[in-house]
Amino acid sequence: MEKVRVKDKEFGPYLTEAVIAAKVKELADALNRDYAGKKPLFIAILNGSFMFASDLFKQINIDAEISFIKLASYKGMKSSGNVITAIGLEQDLYARDVIIVEDIVDTGKTLHHFLPQLQHQQPASLRIAALLHKPEATQFPLQIDYVGFAIPNKFVVGYGLDYDGLGRNLKEIYQLA
Numbered sequence: 001m002e003k004v005r006v007k008d009k010e011f012g013p014y015l016t017e018a019v020i021a022a023k024v025k026e027l028a029d030a031l032n033r034d035y036a037g038k039k040p041l042f043i044a045i046l047n048g049s050f051m052f053a054s055d056l057f058k059q060i061n062i063d064a065e066i067s068f069i070k071l072a073s074y075k076g077m078k079s080s081g082n083v084i085t086a087i088g089l090e091q092d093l094y095a096r097d098v099i100i101v102e103d104i105v106d107t108g109k110t111l112h113h114f115l116p117q118l119q120h121q122q123p124a125s126l127r128i129a130a131l132l133h134k135p136e137a138t139q140f141p142l143q144i145d146y147v148g149f150a151i152p153n154k155f156v157v158g159y160g161l162d163y164d165g166l167g168r169n170l171k172e173i174y175q176l177a
């Protein structure tokens with residue numbers, strides 16, 4: 001792996017394709033084991049998670065469904081608002097075993113604000129699977145049930161993750177130099 005330039009910044013090699021693939025398999029093995037006999041619903045949060053969700057779901061060998069949603073945040077007029085709405089969530093989550101699929105949990109803000117809306121629908125269970133987690137960046141505590149890699153608080157790109165819209169197509173994950 002060589003360093004790459006995305007837009008105006010240089011990124012160094014961090015996680016290779018092989019290392020990512022092995023971790024994705026490990027996470028899928030755990031999910032196959034933990035959800036055997038159930039029919040979980042995976043909910044992948046766009047855009048960043050598309051590549052991880054695709055590779056992960058290919059390794060799922062139990063009955064399972066997947067749905068992709070996009071979150072939109074609206075800053076209320078009183079600026080305190082952190083209302084997040086989901087676009088594309090059609091399934092009824094009542095009594096379902098739900099697994100949220102994220103590429104990265106950074107500050108935790110996104111899921112912290114969004115999870116209560118899902119809980120409101122009374123799923124049988126609600127867990128989070130994140131490929132990357134930056135524990136040092138946490139501002140909104142969350143329980144992440146399946147973590148691929150705990151990484152330092154440095155900006156990363158590739159494998160679905162972008163820097164200003166670019167870099168999502170990189171097969172590996174790179175870290176800001």
Ligand SMILES: O=P(O)(O)OC[C@H]1O[C@H](OP(=O)(O)OP(=O)(O)O)[C@H](O)[C@@H]1O
Nearest residue numbers: 046047048103104105106107108109110
């Ligand atoms: O824990 P947090 O600090 O909230 O950060 C994590 C969120 O940020 C990224 O999404 P982003 O809003 O960049 O959208 P994208 O997936 O379309 O790139 C990522 O996919 C998570 O959803």
Ligand code: HPA
Nearest residue numbers: 106154155156157161162
């Ligand atoms: O480190 C990151 N890289 C790309 N997107 C992100 N969204 C939250 N953290 C990151």
